Amino acid sequence: MTALGRLVKTTAFKLSMITILVFIGLSLSMFLFISKNTDDLMRDQVIQTVDADVNGLTEPYAFGGITGLAQAIERRVRQPNANLYLLVDFAGNLISGNISHLPTAVLDKADGEIHVVNYQRLNERSDENARGQEKSYNAVVRVFKLPGNFRLLVGRDLEEQDRLHGLLGDALKLWLVGMVVLAAAIWFFISRRMLARMDGITKSSQQIMAGNLSRRIEVTGSGDEFDRLAISLNQMLERIEELLRGLKDVSDNIAHDLKTPLTRMRGRVEGALRDHKDEAGLRGALEETLVETDELINTFNALLRIARVEAGSEGVKMENLPLSSVAEDLCELYEPVAEDQGVVFHSSIDTGTVVLGDRQLLSQAVANLIENALKYGGSIDEAKPSEVNVSLYSRDQTAVLEVADNGTGIPEDERERVCERFVRLDHSRTEPGSGLGLALIKAVAGVHHGELELASGNPGLIARLVLPLARESTSGGDDGGQRELSSAPS
Template sequence: MTRLVRLIRTTAFRLSLAFVALAALVAATLIAVISYQAQNLLREQSETALKEEIDALATTYRTTGLRGLYLAVTRRANRPGAYLYLLTNPQGQPLAGNLLSLQPGILSDLGPRLITYSHDDPSDTRQREASVRIVEMPGGFRLVVGRDLAEQARLRAIVVNAAIAAGIVVLAFGLGGGSLVAMRIARRIDDMTASSHAIMAGDLSKRLPLSGSGDEFDRLGGSVNTMLARIEELMHGLKEVSDNIAHDLKTPLNRLRSRVEGALRQTLTSDQAREELSAVLSETDGLIRTFDALLLIARAEGGEGAAGLARIDLRDVVNGIGDLYDVVAEEAGFQLMIEAPGSAVIRGNRELLARALSNLIDNAIKFSRPAASLPPPTITISLALVDGQTRLSVSDRGPGILEADRSRVLERFVRLEKSRSQPGAGLGLSLVLAIIRLHHGTLLLEDNQPGLRVVITMPLAAPA
């Protein structure tokens, strides 16, 4: 009983009933209209036939007299069919016809009318209805010509019975179809609910089941599964961040604490104290930069900067960063080349993209050590349109990154330089990846032979 109540309460079942009711209403309206039109057609045909019969008998009376009319009425009355005839004298006494009796006073009113009568068959005493025309012949004789309405009654009965049968069939199929649809939908929703409960219980790897039919439930489930995959990725990243903070930031914090403790145990001069405080401040600035980078990555991965996306020309961003880093690269022993011949309009955040490009140039300068005896190595920033998308690349001539390490280096706090002689926390490429994903782009690390080439692909903005 509970299962039946649940089935009746489902939206699918109620919608099915509503559609069945609507279909039944439309069918009933059509049947009623057809029945009404058919009744009108039969009535018009009957009136036309009665008028033609009266005209024919009147012609017979004019040409052959009363005897000819008597014979014509008798002959017509003896034919099987629904037609009714009665010929009376001026006193109203029947002379010929198949009408046994009429209601008193009927013959006094001429013209068309509805009457009740008894058939001339003595075994059939039922009262019948007929549509008749009463006319007066010369000499005071009355002629009644009519048609029994039993055919129209039978037609109405056929239409009513057909409507009832059709209603029963529609209701049966509607309830059956509605029940099947409701049960199928309820089963799909129950499966999704079970998966949702598992996800709420902490199993983020669980996904909503898909039938593979591509219906609206599959489209909804696919969107939810994509969202769940993103949430799982973010939760995994959060866990990684927590673990990395616990491990990678523990060392600088311990170093900072040891330096402060060492300074407290010693009697320092003013210059020595200032030197120690400067070192502590430098360590603190490094920690702040690390936390700022983590915060920016979290905001980018959470889509916080998506609201600030606007139509920008990526060539302007590239040229601006090129002007900013031209002197920096030259002082570090590098030559910075910009290849951005054409416009590339995208929907983006100018500040975030500039930050990503700056990180890539910083990495290229930091990890590509120029040799004094060779010409200055080149760091190239190129921008082009490829297959309807923007292709931005930063290439250097440094040691590059082994193919086995290219996916790992995009993770937070990963540094391939084991000596850790260069400053940094291993967050630069992670931040770049988060910013590019915010712009619905992709990031690839390729071999520049020698060196590393970072390739960023982003979609062009729709035409304004």
């Protein structure tokens, strides 16, 4: 009973009931339409038959009078499927015909108009009286008054029309019963299937709310609306799990990676209080502590910015942005920095590259790529100078901003891990930094529906920021669309 009650309360049941009622209404309307038009058509045919029979009796009556008329009627009633005839005298006595009983009011009217009457057949009267039953039939008749107060009735039985009505009624009943049964069966199976799918979604939701974030809604592969809903929900759940996992990783990384500088700051303060009694020593300790405090604040700001970018709450302002202008400005900005560090700096910028993006975020991402190359891309061969090459070009409907160096590079098995927060390789731990630069670049690429690619430069590292081109984007050709910049240590 509980399962039945759940089935009755489902949307499928309500839709099935509405569908059944609509089909019943349409079926009744169709039946009434067919019945009415059939009645009208058959009535017209019957009237035409009666009128033709009346015209056929005119000639025998004109030549033979009542006797000739009676003889003509006798001949006609003996034919198969004969019409109805009745000829009576002024007293109502039967002269000729095949009708045994007729209401006297019909004969009295005798106006020659069409009337629908009940009658009894002459050849069935004796058998019915013997059984104590009297069966009446319907007919369409015309009654005429003849000289000498004779009455002539000519008509046509409506049994065929009544039989057709019965057949249509039986067909309607069978149609309605079959439709209701079929609709009930379809409703039952569909409701059970819908309930099973909904129960699966409910069960999965309960497990997810209980803490099993890896649980997913079943996808049957049928491609129906439930599968589409399940796929969308699973994508949402994967995104939520990814954000929660990132939050957990950030919390763990903060607990582990920020514990060391905080401990170092505490030790420095305690040492200054213990060992330094003069103002200069205490001031120096405070300045060092202030520097590390600024680094911690920068780390927290970077974490907050990455979280906002990944969550889509950074206030991203998308516009058709000429990425070439961003790259050119940053190359001009970092060219003197490279010269001061003794790094050979080259750039090759396609001036027609346009993407849909946020200028501030993309500028930050490109700046991080160049800074990483300058910081960690020192040449491994002392005989060769360090080089950084920045290039922007189009590839398969995407804009590729590539920054390459000739340093130690990143091992292939570490390239995915270095894009996580606070991850730093052993050879870079001596350099200042928090390990958040590539994580921020990856987050910015994700917001712009792009990706960050890391590849080997043999030697060195090639970092590519790949972004979709804007629809209005055009690329410069070989006729001078490239701007070349280079610098060498002075």
